[in-house]
């Protein structure tokens with residue numbers, strides 16, 4: 001541990017699993033007090049227990065990012081417990097895939113948009129005032145490679161993640177205009193081996209095949225490095241953006257994708 005975020009207070013949404021879980025653990029290991037928030041009341045407290053066992057500071061809040069009422073309560077609670085807020089990691093998200101967009105129900109479209117986009121909107125709406133009082137900070141929005149380019153069969157997901165990307169840039173501009181010392185950036189993971197893949201219904205992977213999605217298999221073909229990423233590898237990028245090492249970085253995007261976005265893989 002090198003104390004890269006020593007003394008900072010961080011709120012991480014979707015902190016009970018995958019990338020969010022790795023972010024919570026790394027930020028705590030590097031000295032932050034971490035508010036782990038999620039709808040998963042089983043895994044969330046486990047993450048907190050592991051952090052505490054390792055000597056870090058964390059607490060869990062049950063928190064559906066689509067509920068404005070809950071945002072108000074959670075931000076007030078976190079601020080009361082830790083005395084401010086320096087880092088917001090708006091990470092909670094999900095994907096719904098369909099072989100053709102004509103099969104997407106309006107209810108599913110709205111659910112996905114509510115979590116991936118409304119949740120990010122509510123996060124900044126309710127955290128920025130506290131961060132402004134704290135005297136600055138870093139907002140990190142979890143987008144995706146699907147927020148930089150299209151994703152067959154995940155078009156709705158791609159729309160939300162593209163929205164997150166430009167929302168981050170726009171809020172970075174707003175914060176600069178306020179002169180509030182808050183930096184805002186988006187992170188764009190490629191194929192990362194987390195539980196999210198098991199939650200995407202089989203048969204709609206863009207491959208046209210009716211098989212469960214194996215991230216490792218997909219990444220072998222699609223990335224320059226020939227493998228899926230690990231949640232910890234995304235957490236390292238988030239740590240950089242959360243820490244003062246990135247003090248000159250705002251309004252931009254950090255792509256962590258094993259080279260997937262660089263171009264076609266030159267394999268014979």
Ligand code: NAD
Nearest residue numbers: 014017018019039064065092093144189191192194195196
């Ligand atoms: P994950 O499924 O392991 O974790 C997502 C977490 O979000 C879960 O703990 C879940 O309970 C929580 N969540 C879902 N709905 C919520 C809600 N309404 N309110 C609060 N929490 C909620 O997935 P992950 O792979 O760790 O994904 C994290 C983020 O990274 C997501 O935004 C995802 O879109 C993005 N991402 C993931 C990948 C990947 O390959 N894994 C790639 C690009 C982007």
